[in-house]
Amino acid sequence: MDYPSKIVEEAVRQFSKLPGIGKKTAMRLVLSLLKHEDNDVQQFADSLVRLKKDLKYCIRCNNISDEDICGICADERRVKEIICVVEDLRDVMAIENTNHYKGLYHVLGGLISPVDGIGPSDIAIEPFLIRLKEENISEIIFALAATMEGDTTTFYISKRMKDMEIKITTIARGISVGGELEYADEITLGRSISGRIEYKV
């Protein structure tokens, strides 16, 4: 494609660096921005710059925050003895939305993935292990993706924790609520059988 304008070409190139955005989608986004008001585009640009300039990471749980300590860590009503280990902000928000968890979090900021060149030192594992020594923690819940990367990360961290007297759990994998058995994939169904729980009346 031959762009009639270097400015458009540059904006398209910038958009297509984002995940899941190809050249055609990028062009559509750029054209739609051209129809916005000058002021709107300036605000958009400012919000991006602020992401890198003003955003902080909670010094305790590594979650994204506007303050040094995030709202969850600062909340006195949270149970301080349980930490749920998640990949990123989205997982925190998803779990918060369930209203089923009142403990704290630790945000790794990624998963171990040798294919992508992401090793244990590239994500917030060391700060987590230090945190475990400093705080009085009774249980760690791993809530990472049920993928090779998620499983590897859970395995690596729990290995590193083996001399600590802390209970380690993972969230249950199984048939989704309302899900029919015949449509579940074999691996999920297999895990839900091997991880079966006692039925109490």
Add this chain to the structure above:
Amino acid sequence: MDYPSKIVEEAVRQFSKLPGIGKKTAMRLVLSLLKHEDNDVQQFADSLVRLKKDLKYCIRCNNISDEDICGICADERRVKEIICVVEDLRDVMAIENTNHYKGLYHVLGGLISPVDGIGPSDIAIEPFLIRLKEENISEIIFALAATMEGDTTTFYISKRMKDMEIKITTIARGISVGGELEYADEITLGRSISGRIEYKV
């Protein structure tokens, strides 16, 4: 969803104003930007601001350009008597890529769409009619989308041109090259029959 950071929330809101981008996709884009270098994000932001500040529209054909006159209009080798009317930049690029057209363009910047509140005065129709009087044009090719909006726009402009001695054509609609008849929709197939062309050996 309850965002842990106003800065993230604002960036997500900005991204989700773009077409086809919902809250979840916006969040994914914001999180990916957080992993970019400060400098990269600044460049992204700058490229957006430049879109509104430095970008020009060709004073002849209304195409996006870095100069007052776009590269196509300024090109002496183009056929100056034929104008192809298109919706936007993407159509110009698509037609240029075919290498089948050597005339000029006129970019409307939209299509008449009463549903969306876009009337004839909201797109570059008047400048086009003025241009037709000033330049020595022999043929206008309408290359607008085969939709209600495209057809309405073609109809409206050709009505306004009816006292001008200019040949009006539209690009052919029909079965795509390599396409099987049985998979074509009825309207396309119908149009390709009514718009059949003489077969020359």
